[in-house]
Amino acid sequence: MIQFILNNQTVETDLPKGATVLDFVRYHKNLKGTKIGCREGDCGACTILVGELKGGAVEYRTQTSCLMPLANARGKHIVTVEGINRADGELTEVQRAMVDESGTQCGFCTVGFVMSLTGFCIDETEKNYEQSISAIDGNICRCTGYKSIERAAFRICDAVTRRRSDDAEKSNESNIKAGSLSDRKGANSETFDFAMSKDIVPDYFSEIKNRLVELHTGNPKSQIPNPKSFVGGGTDLYVQRPEEMIHGSAQNLFDDTALRFIEENGEFVEVGASATVTDLLASPIFQNLFPNLQKHLKLVSSTPIRNMATLAGNFVNASPIGDMTAWFLALDAAIIFNTRREIPLREFYLGYKTLAKTEDEFITKIRFRRNFSHFNFEKVSKRTYLDISSVNTAISLRVENDLIIDAHVSAGGVAPIPLYLWKTSEFLRGKEISGETISQVNEILQTEISPISDVRGSADYKRLLLRQLFIAHFVELLGFELSI
Ligand SMILES: Cc1cc2nc3c(=O)[nH]c(=O)nc-3n(C[C@H](O)[C@H](O)[C@H](O)COP(=O)(O)OP(=O)(O)OC[C@H]3O[C@@H](n4cnc5c(N)ncnc54)[C@H](O)[C@@H]3O)c2cc1C
Ligand code: FES
Numbered sequence: 001m002i003q004f005i006l007n008n009q010t011v012e013t014d015l016p017k018g019a020t021v022l023d024f025v026r027y028h029k030n031l032k033g034t035k036i037g038c039r040e041g042d043c044g045a046c047t048i049l050v051g052e053l054k055g056g057a058v059e060y061r062t063q064t065s066c067l068m069p070l071a072n073a074r075g076k077h078i079v080t081v082e083g084i085n086r087a088d089g090e091l092t093e094v095q096r097a098m099v100d101e102s103g104t105q106c107g108f109c110t111v112g113f114v115m116s117l118t119g120f121c122i123d124e125t126e127k128n129y130e131q132s133i134s135a136i137d138g139n140i141c142r143c144t145g146y147k148s149i150e151r152a153a154f155r156i157c158d159a160v161t162r163r164r165s166d167d168a169e170k171s172n173e174s175n176i177k178a179g180s181l182s183d184r185k186g187a188n189s190e191t192f193d194f195a196m197s198k199d200i201v202p203d204y205f206s207e208i209k210n211r212l213v214e215l216h217t218g219n220p221k222s223q224i225p226n227p228k229s230f231v232g233g234g235t236d237l238y239v240q241r242p243e244e245m246i247h248g249s250a251q252n253l254f255d256d257t258a259l260r261f262i263e264e265n266g267e268f269v270e271v272g273a274s275a276t277v278t279d280l281l282a283s284p285i286f287q288n289l290f291p292n293l294q295k296h297l298k299l300v301s302s303t304p305i306r307n308m309a310t311l312a313g314n315f316v317n318a319s320p321i322g323d324m325t326a327w328f329l330a331l332d333a334a335i336i337f338n339t340r341r342e343i344p345l346r347e348f349y350l351g352y353k354t355l356a357k358t359e360d361e362f363i364t365k366i367r368f369r370r371n372f373s374h375f376n377f378e379k380v381s382k383r384t385y386l387d388i389s390s391v392n393t394a395i396s397l398r399v400e401n402d403l404i405i406d407a408h409v410s411a412g413g414v415a416p417i418p419l420y421l422w423k424t425s426e427f428l429r430g431k432e433i434s435g436e437t438i439s440q441v442n443e444i445l446q447t448e449i450s451p452i453s454d455v456r457g458s459a460d461y462k463r464l465l466l467r468q469l470f471i472a473h474f475v476e477l478l479g480f481e482l483s484i
């Protein structure tokens with residue numbers, strides 16, 4: 001039996017835990033406001049808000065309900081558009097902005113946009129125009145009225161920031177950034193008070209925290225004895241094997257708190273296997289280590305998918321173009337299993353989708369040394385946002401006095417597996433940074449890859465692309481000007 005709060009009602013269901021939240025709300029609760037578009041996480045028509053208790057507050061994030069197993073709703077607050085509608089039938093601030101700015105059009109995708117923009121108002125992200133647009137990066141409108149939707153997003157952002165800067169003035173705060181994990185608790189009740197006063201969410205949201213605390217005590221997680229398959233956020237599995245997932249017996253790892261952390265431990269940074277891409281974005285540790293974190297991770301999927309996509313899911317899916325895999329290969333990360341076995345990520349990939357792991361092993365954590373001085377990630381895809389890579393690459397370097405002391409380079413989309421470039425990395429170590437070094441590296445790099453021609457480009461194009469992206473690492477990191 002799975003219990004959670006759906007809008008303003010506590011519900012329980014004995015449907016299979018692998019059934020999707022989308023099907024539950026539409027076909028079992030008759031809440032038809034949540035739409036079905038692609039069922040693959042691409043269109044955003046099924047976007048809902050998911051609230052969960054974190055550090056004494058309720059944190060809301062958007063998710064695509066078509067890829068979300070019911071098991072991942074356990075003990076949470078699931079909000080569909082019916083749950084934000086006003087009792088008096090009037091429009092909420094977000095709905096009003098969409099209508100006034102002519103953002104509704106045929107209406108099909110509109111609910112998804114409304115949910116994403118409502119999420120923007122109550123989540124922990126910084127409130128600015130850029131973030132308001134970023135909040136709808138997982139929503140596709142086939143009527144293509146993006147400019148009017150963009151105007152609605154700006155108007156909502158104005159409404160939120162105006163009030164917030166008033167509050168900041170009152171409390172003599174100069175900066176009302178709600179981004180850091182440490183101030184989330186304080187920001188939360190203020191955020192809800194504001195959201196309720198502005199009719200962004202209904203008043204019952206103020207009671208959700210206490211209701212979730214109560215719910216947690218009587219809502220144990222289901223543990224499968226000796227599990228042989230696992231599911232994290234479901235963003236790969238529910239696209240690849242949706243039917244099988246519904247009745248399958250995979251162990252759900254997404255909400256295992258022992259797998260959901262990011263911490264420093266001596267010379268290492270350790271990350272729980274179920275940490276999501278959004279968790280990395282929100283982590284002060286990652287923000288300090290990676291100055292371009294926002295820029296780089298915004299190239300990975302979309303806001304709702306980043307809210308669900310776990311690191312272990314990305315590694316184990318073993319796609320040759322997995323972005324987080326390329327990222328952590330270049331950090332020379334190690335993965336640690338439930339059996340306590342530890343192996344370098346670079347030794348995890350034996351062949352296409354063949355992994356150095358037994359079927360009952362699952363990843364518990366990932367760790368890497370923070371002894372690099374430079375890190376860069378490059379990705380080229382057909383569309384800049386919400387698209388998988390044609391080719392990606394990442395690099396970490398330890399540079400002292402223009403000498404490369406240590407180097408790790410990865411590349412995706414140029415072989416059947418995500419590649420750690422052994423020879424390239426080895427060649428760079430001990431070299432001075434110069435145009436000559438970089439042009440020599442390209443010759444070695446080209447011997448390590450074996451791209452094939454496919455819909456994402458010809459083999460020759462991918463070779464050229466990787467060469468250019470490799471140079472881009474040095475241009476980006478060291479302001480290097482190259483004439484090769
Ligand atoms: C619309 C869309 C856009 C996307 N865009 C991108 C993109 O830009 N870049 C990118 O890299 N990916 C992208 N993806 C792919 C996907 O989001 C990522 O690969 C994600 O990290 C998978 O994580 P998950 O938790 O959802 O995996 P799941 O689907 O839950 O699982 C994937 C695999 O990992 C296994 N697994 C999960 N957790 C563990 C564990 N702890 N130990 C062992 N095995 C485990 C599962 O058994 C399964 O085999 C996209 C997906 C969608 C739907
Ligand atoms: S139906 Fe398209 S993202 Fe879920």
Ligand code: FES
Binds near residue numbers: 141
């Ligand atoms: S309003 Fe018609 S698809 Fe967006």
